[in-house]
Amino acid sequence: MQEELFVSGRDLPHIDPSLEIWHWPISLYLFLGGLSAGLLFFAGIITVLGKDKEFPATVKYASIVPPIALTLGLMALVYDLTHPLYTWQLYTTIRLESPMSWGAWVLLITTPLSFLWVFSYYSELFPKWQLKFEFLKNLENFLIKNRRNMAIALIPLSIILGVYTGILLSAFNARPLWNNAILGPLFLTSGLSTGAATIILMAKSTHERHLFSKVDLALIIIELGLIVHMIMGMYAGSEVQLEAMQLLVGGEFTVMFFGFVIILGLIVPAMFELVEILGFKVPVAVPAILILIGGLVFRFVMVEAGQITRYLY
Amino acid sequence: MVIDTLKCVGCSDCVVACQTENDVPIGYCRDWITETVNGAYPTIELELKSERCNHCENAPCVRCCPTGASHKIEGGIVLVTEDECIGCGACIESCPYDARFQHPEGYVDKCTFCHHRLEKGQLPACVEVCPTKCMYFGDLDNPNSEVSRLLKNRKYKTLAPEAGTKPHVYYLI
Numbered sequence: 001m002q003e004e005l006f007v008s009g010r011d012l013p014h015i016d017p018s019l020e021i022w023h024w025p026i027s028l029y030l031f032l033g034g035l036s037a038g039l040l041f042f043a044g045i046i047t048v049l050g051k052d053k054e055f056p057a058t059v060k061y062a063s064i065v066p067p068i069a070l071t072l073g074l075m076a077l078v079y080d081l082t083h084p085l086y087t088w089q090l091y092t093t094i095r096l097e098s099p100m101s102w103g104a105w106v107l108l109i110t111t112p113l114s115f116l117w118v119f120s121y122y123s124e125l126f127p128k129w130q131l132k133f134e135f136l137k138n139l140e141n142f143l144i145k146n147r148r149n150m151a152i153a154l155i156p157l158s159i160i161l162g163v164y165t166g167i168l169l170s171a172f173n174a175r176p177l178w179n180n181a182i183l184g185p186l187f188l189t190s191g192l193s194t195g196a197a198t199i200i201l202m203a204k205s206t207h208e209r210h211l212f213s214k215v216d217l218a219l220i221i222i223e224l225g226l227i228v229h230m231i232m233g234m235y236a237g238s239e240v241q242l243e244a245m246q247l248l249v250g251g252e253f254t255v256m257f258f259g260f261v262i263i264l265g266l267i268v269p270a271m272f273e274l275v276e277i278l279g280f281k282v283p284v285a286v287p288a289i290l291i292l293i294g295g296l297v298f299r300f301v302m303v304e305a306g307q308i309t310r311y312l313y
Numbered sequence: 314m315v316i317d318t319l320k321c322v323g324c325s326d327c328v329v330a331c332q333t334e335n336d337v338p339i340g341y342c343r344d345w346i347t348e349t350v351n352g353a354y355p356t357i358e359l360e361l362k363s364e365r366c367n368h369c370e371n372a373p374c375v376r377c378c379p380t381g382a383s384h385k386i387e388g389g390i391v392l393v394t395e396d397e398c399i400g401c402g403a404c405i406e407s408c409p410y411d412a413r414f415q416h417p418e419g420y421v422d423k424c425t426f427c428h429h430r431l432e433k434g435q436l437p438a439c440v441e442v443c444p445t446k447c448m449y450f451g452d453l454d455n456p457n458s459e460v461s462r463l464l465k466n467r468k469y470k471t472l473a474p475e476a477g478t479k480p481h482v483y484y485l486i
Contacts, residue, residue, distance in 0.1 A: 010342060010345035011340050011341065011342065012341060012342065012411070012414040013340065013341070013414070013415075014414070014415065015405070015414055016411075019405070019406070019411065021402035021405045021406060021415070022402055022406065080401075080402075081399050081401055082400030082402075082415045082419040082420075083398055083400030083418075083419035083420050084399065084419075086380075086396060086397065086398065086399045086400075086420075087399050089380040089396075089397050089398075089399055090379055090399060093380060095378070095380075095381060097376045097377075098376060098377050098379045098403070099377075100377065100401060100403050101379035101380070103379075104379060171376075171377055171407070172373070172377065172403075172406045172407045173373055173407065173476060173477060173478075174373060174406065174408055174409035174476060238475065240475075310411070311473040311475070312473075
């Protein structure tokens with residue numbers, strides 16, 4: 001039996017008794033970043049495949065979301081900094097071993113690119129509001145010509161952005177729940193899945209909706225597989241990892257994790273989508289919204305639970 | 314740094330000395346005392362020790378810092394440059410010892426081994442004031458230094474070596 005007491009009163013606000021350095025803005029950003037990555041990836045790949053006329057929601061309507069989501073996400077990130085006036089210091093160096101550093105650079109490239117992408121569809125999206133200035137029209141024409149090039153750039157950038165949201169957490173070896181290699185692919189899959197759900201919400205044609213229901217179903221199955229891998233890996237891990245897993249399996253985050261993320265966020269929408277693909281009529285908004293809520297709750301659970309786990313010595 | 318847990322009485326003089334020397338804001342501390350009770354009554358054992366940043370060889374805080382504000386200087390001391398720090402908290406998340414905190418002014422702060430005193434040839438404030446002389450500070454690369462000799466002759470441990478950080482504060486047991 002061991003008992004540890006801090007006798008000098010280690011009064012470090014936000015650290016004792018449990019770490020609370022990262023609050024809701026980080027979880028929100030991880031969700032919005034993953035969602036944007038998913039949407040940009042699908043827009044990029046559909047355009048590169050030359051199917052952009054066939055899937056208008058993917059390339060056109062849903063692409064309004066990433067610039068807004070990334071802007072909100074970036075605002076959330078800066079809001080959570082305690083020394084925000086020095087944010088520019090991020091762009092004075094590239095540190096490859098720090099995921100946050102290259103994540104900041106990827107965001108610096110991807111966010112403007114997502115704006116340019118939407119702008120290339122400006123006339124089609126807002127036919128009532130014509131562009132007034134000549135240089136804006138020229139810019140739009142230039143962007144329309146270079147749409148394929150932008151799509152080619154978006155595919156790797158969105159994958160890096162999606163993986164980054166997970167790697168950001170898994171780089172911290174001091175937090176056993178985060179410190180596993182599967183988190184990168186898991187967050188990427190979850191981001192792609194929320195992206196597909198948004199497209200399902202915005203799609204007008206059954207053809208487009210069905211394709212993304214199939215894609216989403218596949219992504220959900222992959223995601224469930226990755227979650228099982230994560231839990232198995234933790235159970236085969238060291239003592240600190242076992243303790244970390246207890247929070248999700250039989251601990252204070254179990255209801256949130258199994259109830260909202262796995263059952264309501266993955267399994268139930270997967271069933272809805274399966275039924276829809278089989279040809280039955282279901283309200284598609286239900287699975288899509290469940291997936292989005294599940295994705296958001298998943299980020300909150302991982303960020304909050306991860307900060308509780310630590311090395312005991 | 315070497316700390317003799319058998320000589321430490323847990324008086325917290327090191328904590329107060331550090332707070333005074335480094336102008337640590339009220340309600341924060343860069344070092345602290347832990348009291349660990351092992352075993353079940355009547356065979357119990359009490360261990361007292363003063364803890365702080367371990368100035369790890371494989372420092373995760375330096376690796377995770379996105380701006381390079383957390384850096385290591387010659388001799389192995391890990392420092393934070395205040396006006397390069399953006400307060401993102403990555404180093405705090407990465408530290409297995411929870412040795413870092415966000416200063417009320419925004420940047421991240423922690424033990425510097427009293428770097429400003431070392432430059433003048435003085436010992437860190439905590440080592441200087443310890444009434445039981447349980448703390449030793451010196452060059453581990455020099456085999457004849459007091460710290461090297463203590464580690465050669467005494468049993469010692471480091472904190473959470475399984476985290477892979479190679480900490481440089483040694484506790485004699």
